[in-house]
Amino acid sequence: MNKPIRVVSVFCLVLFLxxxxxxxxxMYVRADGLSDDPRNRRIITATFSRxxxxxxxxxxxxxxxxxxxxxxxxxxxxxxxxxxxPITGYFSWYSQTGVERSQNSxxxxxxxxxxxxxxxxxxxxxxxxxxxxLLTINAAAQDAAWAGLENLPGDAQGAVVALEPTTGRVLAxxxxxxxxxxxxxxxxxxxxxDLGKLxxxxxxxxxxxxxxGTTLPPGSTFKLVTAAAAIESGNxxxxxxxPGGYRFQLPQxxxxxxxxxxxxxxxxxxxxxxxxxxxxxxxFLTLANELGNDxxxxxxxxxGFNDTSLEDLAxxxxxxxxxxxxxxxxxxxxxxxxxxxxxxxxxAMVAAAIANDGDVMRPYVVDExxxxxxxxxxxxxxxxxxxxxxxxxxxxxxxxxxxxxxDGTAAPAQIPGVDxxxxxxxxxxxxxxxxxxxxxxxxxxDDPKVxxxxxxxxxxxxxxxxxxxxxxxxxxKAIMEAVITP
Amino acid sequence: MSQTxxxxxxxxxxxxGAELFxxxxxxxxxxxxxxxxxxxxxxxxxxxxxxxxxxxxxxxxAAHVTVRIVAPYADPVLLPLVAALNGLGLAVIHRLDLTxxxxxxxxxxxxxxxxxxxxxxxxxxxGALFLLRDHRVLQRFTYTAGLIGIxxxxxxxxxxxxxxxxxxxxxxxxAGFSFQPGEVAKVMLVIAFSGxxxxxxxxxxxxxxxxxFVDLPRGRDLGPIMAMFGVSMMILVxxxxxxxxxxxxxxxxxxxxxxxxxxGWLVVGGLLFGAGALAxxxxxxxxxxxxxxxxxxxxYYPGVSYQPVEALFGMGWGGLxxxxxxxxxxxxxxxxxxxxILATIGEELGLTAVMAIIVCYGLIVERALRIALxxxxxxxxxxxxxxxxxxxxxxxxxxxxxxxxxxxxxLTTPFLSYGGSSLVANWVIIALLLRxxxxxxxxxxxxxxxxxxxxxxxxxxxxxxx
Numbered sequence: 001m002n003k004p005i006r007v008v009s010v011f012c013l014v015l016f017l018x019x020x021x022x023x024x025x026x027m028y029v030r031a032d033g034l035s036d037d038p039r040n041r042r043i044i045t046a047t048f049s050r051x052x053x054x055x056x057x058x059x060x061x062x063x064x065x066x067x068x069x070x071x072x073x074x075x076x077x078x079x080x081x082x083x084x085x086p087i088t089g090y091f092s093w094y095s096q097t098g099v100e101r102s103q104n105s106x107x108x109x110x111x112x113x114x115x116x117x118x119x120x121x122x123x124x125x126x127x128x129x130x131x132x133x134l135l136t137i138n139a140a141a142q143d144a145a146w147a148g149l150e151n152l153p154g155d156a157q158g159a160v161v162a163l164e165p166t167t168g169r170v171l172a173x174x175x176x177x178x179x180x181x182x183x184x185x186x187x188x189x190x191x192x193x194d195l196g197k198l199x200x201x202x203x204x205x206x207x208x209x210x211x212x213g214t215t216l217p218p219g220s221t222f223k224l225v226t227a228a229a230a231i232e233s234g235n236x237x238x239x240x241x242x243p244g245g246y247r248f249q250l251p252q253x254x255x256x257x258x259x260x261x262x263x264x265x266x267x268x269x270x271x272x273x274x275x276x277x278x279x280x281x282x283x284f285l286t287l288a289n290e291l292g293n294d295x296x297x298x299x300x301x302x303x304g305f306n307d308t309s310l311e312d313l314a315x316x317x318x319x320x321x322x323x324x325x326x327x328x329x330x331x332x333x334x335x336x337x338x339x340x341x342x343x344x345x346x347x348a349m350v351a352a353a354i355a356n357d358g359d360v361m362r363p364y365v366v367d368e369x370x371x372x373x374x375x376x377x378x379x380x381x382x383x384x385x386x387x388x389x390x391x392x393x394x395x396x397x398x399x400x401x402x403x404x405x406x407d408g409t410a411a412p413a414q415i416p417g418v419d420x421x422x423x424x425x426x427x428x429x430x431x432x433x434x435x436x437x438x439x440x441x442x443x444x445x446d447d448p449k450v451x452x453x454x455x456x457x458x459x460x461x462x463x464x465x466x467x468x469x470x471x472x473x474x475x476x477k478a479i480m481e482a483v484i485t486p
Numbered sequence: 487m488s489q490t491x492x493x494x495x496x497x498x499x500x501x502x503g504a505e506l507f508x509x510x511x512x513x514x515x516x517x518x519x520x521x522x523x524x525x526x527x528x529x530x531x532x533x534x535x536x537x538x539x540x541x542x543x544x545x546x547x548a549a550h551v552t553v554r555i556v557a558p559y560a561d562p563v564l565l566p567l568v569a570a571l572n573g574l575g576l577a578v579i580h581r582l583d584l585t586x587x588x589x590x591x592x593x594x595x596x597x598x599x600x601x602x603x604x605x606x607x608x609x610x611x612x613g614a615l616f617l618l619r620d621h622r623v624l625q626r627f628t629y630t631a632g633l634i635g636i637x638x639x640x641x642x643x644x645x646x647x648x649x650x651x652x653x654x655x656x657x658x659x660x661a662g663f664s665f666q667p668g669e670v671a672k673v674m675l676v677i678a679f680s681g682x683x684x685x686x687x688x689x690x691x692x693x694x695x696x697x698x699f700v701d702l703p704r705g706r707d708l709g710p711i712m713a714m715f716g717v718s719m720m721i722l723v724x725x726x727x728x729x730x731x732x733x734x735x736x737x738x739x740x741x742x743x744x745x746x747x748x749x750g751w752l753v754v755g756g757l758l759f760g761a762g763a764l765a766x767x768x769x770x771x772x773x774x775x776x777x778x779x780x781x782x783x784x785x786y787y788p789g790v791s792y793q794p795v796e797a798l799f800g801m802g803w804g805g806l807x808x809x810x811x812x813x814x815x816x817x818x819x820x821x822x823x824x825x826x827i828l829a830t831i832g833e834e835l836g837l838t839a840v841m842a843i844i845v846c847y848g849l850i851v852e853r854a855l856r857i858a859l860x861x862x863x864x865x866x867x868x869x870x871x872x873x874x875x876x877x878x879x880x881x882x883x884x885x886x887x888x889x890x891x892x893x894x895x896x897l898t899t900p901f902l903s904y905g906g907s908s909l910v911a912n913w914v915i916i917a918l919l920l921r922x923x924x925x926x927x928x929x930x931x932x933x934x935x936x937x938x939x940x941x942x943x944x945x946x947x948x949x950x951x952x
Contacts, residue, residue, distance in 0.1 A: 001744050001745065001747065001859075001864065002859055003747060005855055008744060008855060008875065009855045010850075011875075012851050013848075015882045016847070016848040016878075018882075019882060019889070019891065022886070023801075023841065023889050024837060024841075027804060027805060027832060027840065028800055028806060030802060031803070032802075034798060034803070035803065037784070037799070039787060041799075041818065042803045043803070151543060393537075457547060
């Protein structure tokens with residue numbers, strides 16, 4: 001009987017080898033694929049139970065994990081939830097947003113830059129810790145931005161972005177209404193789920209970061225782009241005489257468009273500076289019509305329209321300047337109407353580019369990635385995206401904008417002893433909604449440290465230019481002061 | 487004596503010292519794992535480590551001493567392998583107990599119960615070795631064992647004591663205890679098959695029609711295999727227990743093949759198995775579902791494939807070295823302490839431990855088949871092959887099922903899983919294997935006249951036994 005016993009032995013050997021090969025395949029080869037399955041709750045729980053890294057503004061941790069007494073071991077807390085919610089986003093059992101999402105691998109401790117830390121943790125058998133993320137945010141500027149939005153009258157919706165023109169660092173970013181990320185970080189998952197449903201159903205859209213996620217007609221602030229295109233064409237400078245007057249007749253149409261106050265902007269022929277100072281619609285409708293769709297689109301795209309540039313935060317909407325507009329639409333685009341839309345971030349980039357001799361810098365929110373022991377692992381490099389305008393054009397525009405603040409519609413942003421460059425805007429949208437008030441500015445004009453864009457949509461917005469400046473101007477002023485004043 | 491030995495050929499050494507050394511290693515695995523569970527889950531060495539370790543050591547030492555006394559030539563590797571697996575299983579069940587308690591379930595004392603069952607198993611192991619001095623005695627009980635085996639299989643269908651748990655009617659309730667009679671039945675059936683086949687092997691080995699190099703059995707000899715096939719199908723259809731059905735039929739086929747040395751039986755058995763599987767797939771909805779879940783587990787998650795997919799996630803997460811005892815989430819897998827205990831081990835101790843466990847089972851099977859090779863009597867050979875095949879098939883079916891190699895069927899992992907009936911039956915299987923190996927490895931009896939032991943001048947007569 002020994003021969004068949006040997007055959008049975010070989011058969012058993014085959015069975016056991018099959019088990020071993022399959023176990024290796026499952027636990028070694030297929031392991032990564034199984035870990036990537038979004039339904040794999042082990043991975044989620046493990047990430048959720050880890051000591052997640054902090055999100056830092058200066059030396060203050062605006063988001064950090066503190067020990068909790070339940071089975072998840074750590075509770076994510078946000079020290080200034082509403083002020084920073086659009087940037088930090090939230091970290092919940094179900095998902096993450098904002099920096100919590102974009103820097104998840106660092107914060108969770110899985111990033112390859114944390115390899116050495118992880119190895120040490122493994123060898124010393126300590127629980128892995130996440131790395132820290134330092135933001136580019138200037139705490140004083142952010143305080144001013146949030147205070148400005150919070151103090152808006154009535155049921156206001158709005159957003160603010162401040163950039164450092166020479167680098168693209170985001171110095172402040174706020175949005176209202178917003179939400180409390182602490183609610184999402186709760187370990188009571190039913191409550192988290194209910195909160196998510198509630199906020200998603202809210203028509204005021206508190207979960208949206210308006211600073212980067214909402215596109216609206218930029219109104220008169222877009223006249224900066226029109227003026228830039230005009231000067232870049234080589235036919236104009238700050239002192240060129242341009243058409244003023246009461247009304248502009250749209251091409252291929254009987255419709256005429258007047259100025260906001262039904263005035264004549266100070267004459268039939270005025271300087272380009274004066275046109276910007278009084279925000280003369282007729283002038284910029286004429287210029288856009290003359291430059292044409294291609295030239296206007298090209299200039300807009302150089303400033304960053306029709307593209308996204310921010311990599312640190314998800315949810316950036318594209319600011320649009322359509323390339324297929326007909327003549328009347330193109331003329332209307334010169335004053336930031338028709339199909340032109342922009343985010344506050346985009347308008348801040350326009351201001352920052354003018355402040356930075358025409359160089360558009362890529363905006364960024366994450367300054368440094370740090371190991372749990374706070375040693376710096378990585379620092380974001382500044383990067384120039386495009387050359388929007390020549391430095392001569394930038395100088396001309398700066399002169400005009402300084403004049404607009406010193407003696408024009410943007411007067412609310414005046415700072416004693418400092419040359420401020422700025423422009424108001426008021427955009428009409430559909431009749432039943434209040435108009436949008438815009439304000440873009442930068443300061444000091446001779447050595448720009450900060451460029452700001454403010455968007456306010458409020459029932460109290462008056463439909464005229466000065467009204468727009470009255471809402472946005474003080475906020476922009478406060479932010480600029482916070483950055484300039486040491 | 488030594489001269490005789492060299493003339494007789496190879497004489498096995500007792501190797502009890504080696505067994506003792508291996509047992510120390512096995513105890514280190516069991517007690518070490520228990521301490522690691524305490525450190526991993528509660529952050530401190532368990533306070534009852536000494537008591538627990540002492541009890542485990544006492545059981546193992548008792549088994550070892552018994553082997554020294556009544557089976558001194560027995561195989562030295564089997565007992566340490568079993569001790570290591572049983573100890574590891576206890577630690578892992580204890581680890582799950584702690585988690586279930588932390589999750590707010592009532593007091594979980596599976597590990598304590600398992601230790602009680604292990605104690606009973608070791609007592610039966612010792613008793614079997616003491617009472618059964620020669621395995622050939624069992625041959626007398628061929629038909630009795632067969633009858634008991636069948637009765638045990640039928641027991642779950644009896645009205646009062648029969649019990650259906652988790653869809654499988656394989657349990658009986660006696661005096662508050664749940665018991666799976668099938669676990670004992672398989673030992674009984676191996677004894678019955680061995681006794682029957684060793685008597686009828688010559689008749690069953692007669693060749694019938696020859697088809698492509700293989701002599702098929704004669705049609706009139708198909709009775710036994712058809713009967714066994716019928717029993718297997720009944721287990722499948724009535725008890726809804728795919729695993730046991732496969733186990734019994736595979737076991738009978740292996741023993742039939744070994745006893746007759748006819749590959750033709752494998753052909754017949756394979757055809758029957760194929761037909762049975764096809765019929766089961768076509769007519770038994772449960773089998774079809776399991777097959778579908780096996781092929782596309784991710785499509786049914788988190789529905790009916792919740793259990794196997796959670797096991798896959800767990801083992802994948804464990805990776806090469808595992809998360810460490812107490813650092814995984816094995817409680818996510820339903821029945822992590824019984825059928826899916828290997829998923830728990832994979833998650834927390836990694837591929838390394840899974841490989842080690844598969845090798846341990848492989849060694850148990852290898853020792854069993856080696857015992858069969860060197861056994862001097864046909865009954866012993868068949869018994870050892872049968873017992874080895876049970877372990878091999880059961881391990882393949884359950885580990886293959888948990889790791890997704892084959893469709894999932896409910897069977898316990900020998901010595902690891904929580905479950906008293908299985909544990910006790912497996913300890914008896916090991917006792918039987920040790921008994922056969924003691925007989926096989928024992929030096930052949932000196933066949934010389936008893937009266938002239940003093941007369942050294944005469945050359946010892948050599949009688950060839952085989």
